[in-house]
Amino acid sequence: MRLRSSGIAATAGAAVLLAGITGCTSSATGQQEPSGQRKIGIDLPRDDSDFWKAYERYLRADITEQSVRTLPITNSQGGAEQLRANLEGFQRAHAKAVVMAPQATQNIEGLDALLLRGVSVISVDTEPEHGSVYMVVRANNVEYGVKACRFLGKQLKGKGKVAELQGALSSINAYDRSRGFATCMKNEFPGIQVIELATDWEGDIASAKLRTTLAANPDLGGIYLQAGGVFLQPTLALLQQKGLLRPAGQPGHIAIVSNDGIPQELDAIRRGDIDATVSQPADLYAKYALFYAQAGAEGKTFRPGPTDHQSSIISLPNGLEDQLPAPLVTKDNVDDKALWGNTVGR
Structure with a gap:
């Protein structure tokens, strides 16, 4: 490496x-x-x-x-x-x-x-x-939440439901990201319902809570992952299992914004599995x-x-x-060589 x-x-x-x-x-x-x-x-x-x-x-x-x-x-x-x-x-x-x-x-x-x-x-x-x-x-972790909010808000055109996989709220990072996301949604996209799911930064807890949320909300339009390094794999595995992992741009695609900027997230953006991440x-x-x-x-x-x-x-x-x-990464800049996720392990 x-x-x-x-x-x-x-x-x-x-x-x-x-x-x-x-x-x-x-x-x-x-x-x-x-x-x-x-x-x-x-x-x-x-x-x-x-x-x-x-x-x-x-x-x-x-x-x-x-x-x-x-x-x-x-x-x-x-x-x-x-x-x-x-x-x-x-x-x-x-x-x-x-x-x-x-x-x-x-x-x-x-x-x-x-x-x-x-x-x-x-x-x-x-x-x-x-x-x-x-x-x-x-x-700035509050800005992480704001960037995720604005991206998802535009993807959903200001209407619908999004699930937020939060970290441990005893951590200032999860608190700040949640605060930024919630404040932005309330002020800029009041037509979007946010379903907050506290996970304690645990992937298995995130997967279980997201499974229950999807069952109760089949019209879920977006997901915010506060930590791609923990939540990306279990989220994509669950969506694949339920037949909901559809590429960006296709009908039924669930818009996903993550945080971290790991290589796996960048690859998922290229595939269209997720739409964006904030590169930490x-x-x-x-x-x-x-x-x-x-x-x-x-x-x-x-x-x-x-x-x-x-x-x-x-x-x-x-x-x-x-x-x-910490820049927002989308399909437009995912191949930028300045992103650490494009150099580590390559």
């Missing part, structure tokens, strides 16, 4: 970088440690999603390419308690920065303890709702997670404003967030 080169050391950097404090720091042995050798702890969130598998591949490739010194990489498998234990392990190992992607954002313990020890915390894709962070590397930048998540981890380990600071990589840093109550671009 060939991954795109990130080249963080040469090209990555926020235009809003304020200052670098690049002196030495004490290592675990008490000796002075060069800034380039400061240790970074990395926790992966899960390995049951094609999106997060792609993120891990990009991350490991970037670590190798840049010779980044990391502690042994952990995987919290979506569990808050396991994440807490992993963070404590990084603290004991004297990490200077930690990269994580918590799946349950309402209850994350240990962040302030890391802050007190001078550890910079970078949260990828999700925004912790308690505890301080150095930087969140994320896209797995490659940029990995690239800038490492960039900010290294910057944090060196004591550099940032402020809100535009960056030099087509994003904007915004203020949060508990830190900063770099909002990376």
Whole structure:
């Protein structure tokens, strides 16, 4: 498998970088440690999603390419308690920065303890709702929902029913996507009925609830998948089983918009099985997670404003967030080589 080169050391950097404090720091042995050798702890969130598998591949490739010194990489498998234990392990190992992607954002313990020890915390894709962070590397998830809403609304010409396969509403991502979708539908397409299906990010739950919804609503005209990496395969399998998987443009086609931008979604758009996806930048998540981890380990600071990589840093109550671009992908741009889903695993 060939991954795109990130080249963080040469090209990555926020235009809003304020200052670098690049002196030495004490290592675990008490000796002075060069800034380039400061240790970074990395926790992966899960390995049951094609999106997060792609993120891990990009991350490991970037670590190798840049010779980044990391502690042994952990995987919290979506569990808050396991994440807490992993963070404590990084603290004991004297990490200077930690990269994580918590799946349950309402209850994350240990962040302030890391802050007190001078550890910079970078949260990828999700925004912790308690505890301080150095930087969140994320896209605007409310806009994910808005983009899906507007696409489906136009496909259905403002009338009909759509099913929304939501993630775990304890996650700020599912909450934001649901909020963006619901607000947009209410304000812009009041003639469309939204059937909300909470799934806890589980494909089998999504499939079971969608099966029941289809039985009760044979006139369902659209589906919004909040995570293609988890929901795409079970959704398409169910529609195929029920004889409802008809290509876009043909009578009876159920319009589908997804989130993630994995290769499987792009292939499904080409086949006409689904109509669109919002490409969540797995490659940029990995690239800038490492960039900010290294910057944090060196004591550099940032402020809100535009960056030099087509994003904007915004203020949060508990830190900063770099909002990376996430384009809508349709049949018109599905072959764009700039999409990470067209390069990973190809």
